[in-house]
Amino acid sequence: MDEVKGIAASRGLDLHIVRFDDESQLDAALDAGKLDANSFQDLPYLDKQKQAHGYHLVDVAYTVTLPLAFYSKKLASLRGLKPGDTVALPKTPADCARALILLQNYGFITFPDTAGLHATPRDISTNPRKLKFITLAPAQLPAALDKAAFAAIPWAVAEQAGLQPARDAIGMEDARSPYANVIAVRAQDKDQPWVAQLVAAYHSEPIKHYILTHYQDSVRRPW
Numbered sequence: 001m002d003e004v005k006g007i008a009a010s011r012g013l014d015l016h017i018v019r020f021d022d023e024s025q026l027d028a029a030l031d032a033g034k035l036d037a038n039s040f041q042d043l044p045y046l047d048k049q050k051q052a053h054g055y056h057l058v059d060v061a062y063t064v065t066l067p068l069a070f071y072s073k074k075l076a077s078l079r080g081l082k083p084g085d086t087v088a089l090p091k092t093p094a095d096c097a098r099a100l101i102l103l104q105n106y107g108f109i110t111f112p113d114t115a116g117l118h119a120t121p122r123d124i125s126t127n128p129r130k131l132k133f134i135t136l137a138p139a140q141l142p143a144a145l146d147k148a149a150f151a152a153i154p155w156a157v158a159e160q161a162g163l164q165p166a167r168d169a170i171g172m173e174d175a176r177s178p179y180a181n182v183i184a185v186r187a188q189d190k191d192q193p194w195v196a197q198l199v200a201a202y203h204s205e206p207i208k209h210y211i212l213t214h215y216q217d218s219v220r221r222p223w
Contacts, residue, residue: 012197030186031055062182063181064180067173071145081149085132086133086147090138101117110124141153142157175221177222203223
């Protein structure tokens with residue numbers, strides 16, 4: 001966003017960036033008019049916040065995807081996965097569903113469409129390799145690599161463990177994951193000219209280049 005601020009300034013839009021220690025307060029601050037926009041959450045999280053608190057917020061643009069990925073100390077690729085292997089999943093409901101969706105995308109399991117973004121291991125309907133699943137607190141997942149065939153680790157936890165998806169993962173989410181992050185504004189502001197200016201600055205060629213070169217494909221661009 002610091003990079004976006006520079007692009008926006010060159011186009012006549014002055015951005016003041018505010019950082020929160022507690023991300024759970026960001027949507028409340030936006031809804032209350034203490035902020036004009038925020039950029040920290042994926043769309044499922046925003047929808048959950050709106051349903052829980054009645055916030056009148058809308059998403060106006062995608063920003064980046066911070067990919068959940070599969071990491072292993074035992075496998076060079078997912079092709080090496082054997083019947084009965086153990087896979088470690090995040091215990092947090094949103095991240096667990098995210099990992100199961102990725103497992104289904106790779107063809108290892110299936111579950112009903114009705115489970116959607118709320119899938120749990122109980123929803124698995126086919127598991128041809130009879131994989132065994134354990135769920136752990138996200139912070140425990142890097143240590144699980146010593147025993148599990150692989151672990152599904154959220155981006156922030158992987159970063160703290162020194163893991164980079166593009167360099168270290170044996171499987172990762174696509175940029176157009178349902179969990180791509182968004183810019184949110186109040187519904188009443190969505191058609192304001194400054195919103196279009198903000199989105200144009202974020203979706204500019206310099207920001208596209210910055211994301212690619214600075215993060216080396218470990219942060220992905222869904223636009």
